[in-house]
Amino acid sequence: MFIGECSILAADQVRKIQCRRSAGYAPDQISVVVITHMHGDHIGGLMECGAPAFKNARYVAGQAEFDFWKDQARVGTPAEGGHKGIMKNAVPLADKMIFIGDGAEVVPGIISMAAFGHSPGHMVFKIGSEGKGLVLTADTANHFVLSLQRPDWEVRSDMAKAAASAKKVFDMVATDRLPFVGYHMPFPAVGFIEKQDQGYRFVPETYQFEI
Numbered sequence: 486m487f488i489g490e491c492s493i494l495a496a497d498q499v500r501k502i503q504c505r506r507s508a509g510y511a512p513d514q515i516s517v518v519v520i521t522h523m524h525g526d527h528i529g530g531l532m533e534c535g536a537p538a539f540k541n542a543r544y545v546a547g548q549a550e551f552d553f554w555k556d557q558a559r560v561g562t563p564a565e566g567g568h569k570g571i572m573k574n575a576v577p578l579a580d581k582m583i584f585i586g587d588g589a590e591v592v593p594g595i596i597s598m599a600a601f602g603h604s605p606g607h608m609v610f611k612i613g614s615e616g617k618g619l620v621l622t623a624d625t626a627n628h629f630v631l632s633l634q635r636p637d638w639e640v641r642s643d644m645a646k647a648a649a650s651a652k653k654v655f656d657m658v659a660t661d662r663l664p665f666v667g668y669h670m671p672f673p674a675v676g677f678i679e680k681q682d683q684g685y686r687f688v689p690e691t692y693q694f695e696i
């Protein structure tokens with residue numbers, strides 16, 4: 486059906502749509518899209534064939550993140566690619582976006598936390614329901630070993646304050662013994678963080694024992 490609507494759907498877009506369907510939701514049922522930051526691999530699926538992929542959704546995004554990438558001052562700098570990406574995939578949705586900062590309640594049970602650095606307005610989210618909670622750390626860690634064991638190390642795409650934000654987030658997750666989901670963690674990307682030596686250690690929550 487989706488292929489019929491758009492003849493230029495790329496193979497990865499078809500996979501994304503299949504993925505959403507296998508999660509039990511059709512794209513039209515998505516009512517809120519929460520954006521942790523606006524690197525291309527996080528907003529590239531918002532628009533498909535020039536139209537919103539989730540046509541009934543509103544969007545929640547960090548104000549600092551949107552403002553940085555949208556700014557024309559990025560043209561001619563290493564951030565120009567990111568600027569082009571947001572102009573194509575996020576700016577068309579701007580009038581459906583709610584812009585937030587640190588400590589905003591996205592919906593009941595989901596609270597934003599500023600973790601600027603991986604990108605200028607990178608946000609993580611505390612998610613709670615019925616007395617349980619986890620933290621969506623997004624791209625705070627770029628690698629499940631290096632980023633945790635050496636939180637002072639930053640990768641090329643990290644920007645100012647990335648190490649300080651990483652330590653703040655890892656320390657909260659470790660100290661409060663919270664489960665977390667990180668985008669660059671090994672499948673299924675859920676686990677805990679323990680303090681060790683000068684940094685931290687990823688403790689995966691393996692799924693095999695649950696099935």
Ligand SMILES: [Zn+2]
Pocket residue numbers: 522524603604624
């Ligand atoms: Zn990123």
